[in-house]
Amino acid sequence: MKQVILITLCALFSFAQVNAQDTVKKDKKETITLLVEGMDCANCVKKIEKNIAFEKGVTDLKCDLATKTATVTYRTDRTDEAKVLAAFKKIGMEAKVQKEGEAQAAKACCGGCSGSETGHKHKHNH
Numbered sequence: 806m807k808q809v810i811l812i813t814l815c816a817l818f819s820f821a822q823v824n825a826q827d828t829v830k831k832d833k834k835e836t837i838t839l840l841v842e843g844m845d846c847a848n849c850v851k852k853i854e855k856n857i858a859f860e861k862g863v864t865d866l867k868c869d870l871a872t873k874t875a876t877v878t879y880r881t882d883r884t885d886e887a888k889v890l891a892a893f894k895k896i897g898m899e900a901k902v903q904k905e906g907e908a909q910a911a912k913a914c915c916g917g918c919s920g921s922e923t924g925h926k927h928k929h930n931h
């Protein structure tokens with residue numbers, strides 16, 4: 806009888822362990838496309854890449870200057886959408902989640918701007 810209990814306990818224990826490992830291993834990733842107001846030249850892109858790419862939980866980042874969008878991939882167990890948006894705010898940029906099919910008409914304030922800051926004024930300081 807004692808042995809049966811021991812085996813049962815053993816089975817239960819290993820089952821619990823497998824379960825625990827499963828939750829640790831899970832790394833769910835989410836990719837969101839953000840429309841970033843104020844991302845209007847190469848300097849802005851650099852600024853985003855330097856800051857957002859190193860945010861906790863962010864695993865991938867792609868900026869598209871032409872559409873003013875940033876595609877961010879993050880681990881859902883480390884961060885969330887609100888935190889990613891807050892990170893943009895921290896560097897002085899307003900980001901909005903862009904829903905699928907809501908493609909934004911590309912409209913750069915200064916087409917061809919290389920970030921030299923000559924000849925035009927940005928709304929923000931780099």
Ligand SMILES: [Cu+2]
Pocket residue numbers: 843844845846847848849927
């Ligand atoms: Cu700029």
